[in-house]
Amino acid sequence: MLIKRKSELTGKIHEKEIDVDQQQFLNWASGIHIAHAMPNVSAVDRIFIMTGITPEEMDGAFPAENEE
Numbered sequence: 541m542l543i544k545r546k547s548e549l550t551g552k553i554h555e556k557e558i559d560v561d562q563q564q565f566l567n568w569a570s571g572i573h574i575a576h577a578m579p580n581v582s583a584v585d586r587i588f589i590m591t592g593i594t595p596e597e598m599d600g601a602f603p604a605e606n607e608e
Contacts, residue, residue: 541565545592549601554594558585 541562544555560578568577574586584595 543589545588547592547594547597549591549593549597552592552597554588554592556585556588556594558589560585560589 541558541560542555543558543560544553546553558581560581564578564581568574568589574581574590578586578589581589587593587598
């Protein structure tokens with residue numbers, strides 16, 4: 541399913557094809573915890589569905605600390 545979301549970090553609109561079906565999406569939208577509604581979907585994709593935030597945006601907003 542093509543999921544279109546507005547990023548909560550940047551306000552940009554992103555689209556991503558995610559292996560989720562209509563019923564799973566409706567279950568989540570009706571209040572079922574996303575991990576239970578979409579157990580086959582990766583954590584990264586669940587974050588995208590909930591927030592519209594991409595991994596690239598997350599990396600830019602929360603860069604890893606350099607280890608010395």
